[in-house]
Amino acid sequence: TLDFRTSEICGSLDGKKFPVSEAKPGTNYPPMHPNCRSTTVEYDPEDAADWAASGEPMPETMTYEEWKREQDEKYGEGYVDTQRKKSYNYSKDQEQYERYKETLGKNAPASVDAFQDIKYSSTGEWEQFKTYSRGIKSGELSALADFDLYKKTSAEIDDKIVGLVTSQGTKITGKANHFINRVIGSLEERRSGVTIENVIEALRSTDVRQGVGE
Secondary structure (H helix, E strand, O other): OOOOOOOHHHHHHOOOOOOHHHOOEOOOEOOOOOOOOOOOOOOOHHHHHHHHHHOOOOOOOOOHHHHHHHHHHHHOOOHHHHHHHHHHOHHHHHHHHHHHHHHHHHHOOOOHHHHHHHHOOOOOHHHHHHHHHHHHHHOOOOOOOOHHHHHHHHHHHHHHOOOOEOOOOOEOOOOOHHHHHHHHEEOOOOEEOOOHHHHHHHHHOOOOOOOOOO
16 A cells, blocks of 8 residues: 555565465565555466557556655655654654643644654754753753744854854864753743853953853
């Protein structure tokens, strides 16, 4: 079946031909796995010869691998595999989503589908989301800060601060998740955030008594 629930092993066998005498359930004959939906159809070489003799083109069907390639070319490499994961894990992801809603409230993703888009993203968004959620839960990060602000702040730090050389000659090579939270601030800890510009000014200042984010 050309959908996202078809398993990888069944998809790879679609369109393949095997002698009935060599049929082995779980190897080249259904069921291939628990809850397998696969079935078989007869292949008769004489039918193909009859179609050829008639002068009419033989009806063609798209195999699962052909359909998968078409989807990946249209939506991006790995699209079908990602959608398959979403389908298989939907129930568990729904339970996990509800737990995150308890922590994030109105800042939680708008739906389970939106949550899965984050969880199965290939851009590292899931790791960011988990650290963002931990910051909210611990009170280190303001509950008013949504995930978009967190991602924007993190990207701005990467763009403007990582790679910068301080007045003491130290090159900034990375950032801690804690630092993102400190830049944004926390109402729970009664700690205001700071602007990226103020951080850069402090790092470049020759006054060694000036601290950053503390």
